[in-house]
Amino acid sequence: MTQITLIFLILIWMPLFIVLFRFHKNPDPHLNKEAITFENRVQKRLYTALRNNGYYVRVKEKCGPYTLDLVLPYYRVALRCLMDAEKIEDLGKRNYLRKQGWKVVGVTEKDIDGKMTTVLHKIEAAVLEKIK
Numbered sequence: 001m002t003q004i005t006l007i008f009l010i011l012i013w014m015p016l017f018i019v020l021f022r023f024h025k026n027p028d029p030h031l032n033k034e035a036i037t038f039e040n041r042v043q044k045r046l047y048t049a050l051r052n053n054g055y056y057v058r059v060k061e062k063c064g065p066y067t068l069d070l071v072l073p074y075y076r077v078a079l080r081c082l083m084d085a086e087k088i089e090d091l092g093k094r095n096y097l098r099k100q101g102w103k104v105v106g107v108t109e110k111d112i113d114g115k116m117t118t119v120l121h122k123i124e125a126a127v128l129e130k131i132k
Contacts, residue, residue, distance in 0.1 A: 042081040042109050043069055049116055050123070063100060066093050075127045080106045103130050 036059050038044040043059070047070060050057045061071040063078070070079040078097055094104050103126045111119050 039069070040081060040083050040109075042083060042107060042112055045112055045116070046070060046079060046081060046107055046119070049120060053120060063102070064096060066096065068097075068102075072123075072127065075130045076102050077123065077126050077130060078102045078104045079123065080104055082106060082108045 036047070038047065038059065047057055047059060050070070050072070055072055056074060058071045058073055059069070061068045061073070061078075068078045069081040071077070072079070097104050105123055105126050107119055107122075
């Protein structure tokens with residue numbers, strides 16, 4: 001390259017790229033980890049495990065009148081994060097989501113403690129079921 005071309009690239013284009021990069025806003029707040037707030041420890045650990053395994057996960061997704069804890073939107077799998085095993089699940093919510101085409105997987109704190117691979121296998125089974 002000639003010296004004039006190098007000067008042109010350095011003086012004109014580089015500052016432009018720097019300005020564009022600096023002021024670029026991420027359109028999806030779910031890709032910005034600092035913007036995500038979790039309701040409980042189960043959500044946070046499950047979100048981290050799924051992201052580390054290559055899944056695209058959304059938090060607090062709206063579906064009709066309900067807010068879903070975690071969602072794998074490409075597979076239409078909703079993950080219900082429960083803090084205690086005794087909590088009675090809302091059957092109306094599950095039925096509504098099934099009618100909308102979602103597969104609902106319930107995950108408790110007890111499931112996650114020490115058995116994360118089992119939980120991930122259960123989620124992967126739900127994903128494979130939705131793919132078929």
